[in-house]
Amino acid sequence: MNPKSRFCSLEVLGEESQLDAADPSPRTQFIPDASRTIIATNDSPDIPFEASINAYRGCEHGCVYCFARPAHEYLDMSAGLDFETRILVKHEAPALLRKELSSPKWVPKVIAMSGVTDCYQPVERKLRITRGCLEVLAEFRNPVSIVTKNFLVTRDIDLLADLAKHDAACVHVSLTTLDGDLARVMEPRTSHPRRRLEAMRMLTDAGVPVTVLIAPVVPGLTDHELPALVAAAAGAGAVSAYYIPLRLPYGVKDLFADWLGRHFPDRKEKVLGRVREIRAGKLNDANFGSRLRGEGVFAGQFKAMFEMACRKAGLHEQAATPLSTAAFRRPWGAGEQGSLF
Numbered sequence: 591m592n593p594k595s596r597f598c599s600l601e602v603l604g605e606e607s608q609l610d611a612a613d614p615s616p617r618t619q620f621i622p623d624a625s626r627t628i629i630a631t632n633d634s635p636d637i638p639f640e641a642s643i644n645a646y647r648g649c650e651h652g653c654v655y656c657f658a659r660p661a662h663e664y665l666d667m668s669a670g671l672d673f674e675t676r677i678l679v680k681h682e683a684p685a686l687l688r689k690e691l692s693s694p695k696w697v698p699k700v701i702a703m704s705g706v707t708d709c710y711q712p713v714e715r716k717l718r719i720t721r722g723c724l725e726v727l728a729e730f731r732n733p734v735s736i737v738t739k740n741f742l743v744t745r746d747i748d749l750l751a752d753l754a755k756h757d758a759a760c761v762h763v764s765l766t767t768l769d770g771d772l773a774r775v776m777e778p779r780t781s782h783p784r785r786r787l788e789a790m791r792m793l794t795d796a797g798v799p800v801t802v803l804i805a806p807v808v809p810g811l812t813d814h815e816l817p818a819l820v821a822a823a824a825g826a827g828a829v830s831a832y833y834i835p836l837r838l839p840y841g842v843k844d845l846f847a848d849w850l851g852r853h854f855p856d857r858k859e860k861v862l863g864r865v866r867e868i869r870a871g872k873l874n875d876a877n878f879g880s881r882l883r884g885e886g887v888f889a890g891q892f893k894a895m896f897e898m899a900c901r902k903a904g905l906h907e908q909a910a911t912p913l914s915t916a917a918f919r920r921p922w923g924a925g926e927q928g929s930l931f
Contacts, residue, residue, distance in 0.1 A: 648707060
């Protein structure tokens with residue numbers, strides 16, 4: 591599906607498009623993003639970081655449930671196919687990051703990567719923008735927290751391990767299901783669940799602390815996997831875990847409902863009904879706190895099942911690994927006057 595942006599007042603019908611839903615393999619476009627700053631900040635009370643970097647806008651992984659899809663509508667693009675085939679690329683991200691960390695106004699704090707879209711989506715293998723940012727962060731020893739679904743994160747183990755020696759790096763590996771077939775249709779261009787578990791083990795062996803992020807938990811489709819996901823992550827070396835139930839903001843609700851109708855028609859009404867059960871009768875809850883946990887009987891069951899699984903596996907239940915800014919430094923020449931004064 592490629593519905594128009596909710597902000598678009600004009601819709602042209604009857605024209606052919608390379609992004610037509612009938613096209614089984616729409617060609618991905620990579621569009622330069624001319625942003626002049628790279629560190630974004632937030633004051634949301636239920637998000638465990640203040641600062642973040644997103645080198646890409648849009649994501650080729652194509653996860654049907656992605657909460658970030660509606661952000662593409664601010665660019666006058668669709669939350670559907672546009673989101674996964676029209677990717678904005680911040681080529682200058684490493685240089686912008688160096689400039690911002692060099693400023694005396696920068697107060698060292700944890701920077702999250704992939705706050706919106708995955709910093710290790712497929713094109714990163716070629717463009718290496720995320721690695722460029724990590725090189726800067728390692729040079730300044732500024733702590734970084736990464737969320738990803740892609741085995742490609744292991745390419746940068748050298749930088750992450752170097753930061754981890756100063757308690758300045760952690761990786762959150764997102765694991766939604768252990769069923770490879772389900773993963774292929776729900777999050778089609780992500781790494782196979784086995785590869786994500788392998789990435790956890792490699793990161794752990796290199797001294798990089800790993801958290802498993804079980805998100806989203808899809809009621810009636812993947813919720814029964816919570817104990818198995820926690821156990822598998824613990825076996826791969828994860829030290830902590832957290833989960834987030836599915837929420838379907840704006841156009842994502844229609845995209846997800848259409849996807850269910852095509853792939854799981856027999857479960858469609860059950861899944862959507864369960865989402866409404868944990869979202870106070872709606873398919874989305876934007877309220878701080880409850881949006882990340884849900885409410886009601888089924889949400890309580892998720893919580894109890896998750897807590898029991900964590901106790902059994904010996905994992906901490908936490909959304910953020912404590913990191914330190916103690917080793918932060920501004921290398922010689924990084925600031926406007928260097929370190930002469």
